[in-house]
Every structure is written in C-alpha cells, then in structure tokens.
Amino acid sequence: MSSSQEPNxxxxxxxxxxxxxxxxxxxxxxxVVDAFGHLSVRHPFNPKTFLMSRNAAPGTISSPSDLVEYYIEDARPVDPNAPAGFLERCIHSECYKRYPSINSVIHSHSESVVPYTFSGVSLxxxxxxxxxLGTSVPIWDIADAQKPDDISDLLVRNTHLGGSLAGSFAGSPDTPEHVVMLMRGHGFTVLAGSIQDCVMRAIYTQKNAAIQTTALITRAADPTATGGPVKYxxxxxxxxxxxxxxxxxxxxxxxxxxxxxxCGLYSNSA
Known part of the structure; x- marks a missing residue:
C-alpha cells in the first residue's frame, strides 16, 4: 500500500x-432487533474477513472499539484478544463464504416476522x-441440519449449521436466489450488497409482515366479503x-x- 492510498x-x-x-x-x-440480533459487513479491503460488533445489544454499541474483525473461513476473530463475539456469527461467515456478491448480513428475531416461520402461512x-421478498419467502428448519451432538436451542452455533442456512438461499455460486430467509421458530436472515440495502430490506421485511398480518385478519373478519382472497x-x-x-x-x-x-439513546463516535 502506498502512502497516498493509506489516508483514503x-x-x-x-x-x-x-x-x-x-x-x-x-x-x-x-x-427489528432488541437486545438480540446483529448486523455485519464484509471488510472493504479484505474480502476474506468481515466486521460486526462484539457481543452486546445493538443499540448500545458506540465506537470502533466495539467492532470485531472475523475470518470468513471459520468465524474466528482476527485478533485472538478481541472482545467476546456473538454466538451466531457463523450465520454471517457462511453467507459471505457462499456468496461473494453479498457484503452485508442481518439476523433478526422480529416479532412481526416470527409467526410466519412456523404458522404454515407463507410470507x-x-x-x-x-x-x-419475491413471490415467496422460504423457511429454513434447523432441525433438518442438526447433528446428534448439536444443542437443540434453534441457535446457529457452528459452521455446519451456518453452511446449511446459507445454502438454503440457493441461487448461483455468486448470487443468492432469495435475499430473505425465515428461520423456523427463530427469526430471519437478510442478505444484501451493502449495509444500507441490508438495513432497508430488514425493515421492510418487518413492515411487510405487519401489513400482511393486518390484511389476513381483516379478510378473516368478514368471510362473506366478495373481493376475493388477498392479492399479493x-x-x-x-x-x-x-x-x-x-x-x-x-x-x-x-x-x-x-x-x-x-434520539438521546444512541452514540456513534466512529
């Protein structure tokens, strides 16, 4: 790296x-997140690593010292002395590993979305x-990917579970077919090419779920309605x-x- 590149x-x-x-x-x-859930981004100058916060509530992180760089290969921190990280960071590492075009990942437990992960009603x-969201949003069931010695708490604790989740987005070796994946009894994961797009998709996934629920409740309240089924x-x-x-x-x-x-709650010194 030349000295002229370093400042940039x-x-x-x-x-x-x-x-x-x-x-x-x-x-x-x-x-979209509360004390749990997380956002990450692929490192802009090292495509083999990614950045996400230490194990803390997303609303409380405030400086670069709260961020940790991880190897995509195995979700191991680049700095062995880094603060403790999220248990489910393999969700992120395996999605980056599988899809080179993906540069940001979000995992959420949104209460508006979770019912669509197990109710039998398609989001x-x-x-x-x-x-x-496309014409349908698939559901990944961790039970189908677990090995006998895995803990059955629905958390993506390791690379083989993360790899199974990443594979469920399908598509080409570079680009996923789906950008949102529901996770049975757990939440959802979003993929995008940038932080901004990923955040927008996560927020509007939640909004769509709330709107769809309202539509279904409204339709069920009047079974004699002549307007036909909900039109997607x-x-x-x-x-x-x-x-x-x-x-x-x-x-x-x-x-x-x-x-x-x-809002007085948040601080960002980066």
Whole structure:
C-alpha cells in the first residue's frame, strides 16, 4: 500500500465503521432487533474477513472499539484478544463464504416476522416496498441440519449449521436466489450488497409482515366479503419494484440516520 492510498483507505474504513454502528442503531430504533440480533459487513479491503460488533445489544454499541474483525473461513476473530463475539456469527461467515456478491448480513428475531416461520402461512410480498421478498419467502428448519451432538436451542452455533442456512438461499455460486430467509421458530436472515440495502430490506421485511398480518385478519373478519382472497405481488411486480425501490435507497437511510442522531439513546463516535 502506498502512502497516498493509506489516508483514503483509512477514511473508507472509518465510514464503514460509522455505518455499521449507525445501521445497528437504526435496526434497534425500528424494533427489528432488541437486545438480540446483529448486523455485519464484509471488510472493504479484505474480502476474506468481515466486521460486526462484539457481543452486546445493538443499540448500545458506540465506537470502533466495539467492532470485531472475523475470518470468513471459520468465524474466528482476527485478533485472538478481541472482545467476546456473538454466538451466531457463523450465520454471517457462511453467507459471505457462499456468496461473494453479498457484503452485508442481518439476523433478526422480529416479532412481526416470527409467526410466519412456523404458522404454515407463507410470507409474501404484498406491497411495493417489499418486492425483494419475491413471490415467496422460504423457511429454513434447523432441525433438518442438526447433528446428534448439536444443542437443540434453534441457535446457529457452528459452521455446519451456518453452511446449511446459507445454502438454503440457493441461487448461483455468486448470487443468492432469495435475499430473505425465515428461520423456523427463530427469526430471519437478510442478505444484501451493502449495509444500507441490508438495513432497508430488514425493515421492510418487518413492515411487510405487519401489513400482511393486518390484511389476513381483516379478510378473516368478514368471510362473506366478495373481493376475493388477498392479492399479493406478481412475479413481474416483484421484479420491477425491487429495481425501482433500489434507486431511492438513499432516502430512507438519510431519514433513519437523522432519527437515531436525534434520539438521546444512541452514540456513534466512529
């Protein structure tokens, strides 16, 4: 690395740190995560590592010292003396390992989404902000991937469970077919090419789930309604809305940053 590159790379990494912390705060502000759940990003200059916070509530992290760099190969910290990390960081490492095009991962236990992981009702895109969900959202059941000596607490504790989850997104060797995966009795995982897109997808997955639940309750309350069943987005609609909404991704991110900056709970010194 030349001396002329060093200041620029330092600035880029600083921006990644700031966005990773801010993204965690935004997810907490919007109730996508609470004391649990996590956001990560692939290292901008080392595609074999990724960054995520130490084992702490997302709303409480506040500086680069709260962030830990991990090897994608086995989710091991680059610094052996790093603070304790999240138990389920293999969710992140295995998704990065499988999909080189993915640069950010979120895991959430959103209460609006969890019912769709075990109720038998499929989560589907029902409004234009959630076209990225596609025409159906698959469910990964950890029970199908567990070995006899695995702890049956539904947590992704190791690389073989994380690898099974990552594989369930399907698609090509580079790009997943799905960007959201429900996890039976647990929550969901989101993939994206950037922190901003990943946060947006996580928030609008939660919003879509709440809207769909309201629609289903409304429909069930009037069984004599003549309007027919709930109408979800078509294949063409999910493709077109996914493209069109991505063009405006900067707008919600800017608003959400202002929200967490104005809230006295959060601090970001990165």
């Amino acid at each position: 790379e330092k600035l880029v990494l600083q921006n990644y740190h700031r966005d990773l912390i801010a993204g965690s705060h935004i997810l907490h502000y919007h109730n 589907r895109a029902c409004y234009h902000m959630a076209g990225f 987005l078509s294949k063409k609609e999910v493709e077109d809305t996914t493209w069109s909404i991505r063009q405006s991704a900067h707008r919600p991110w800017g608003l959400w940053l202002r929200e967490v900056e104005a």
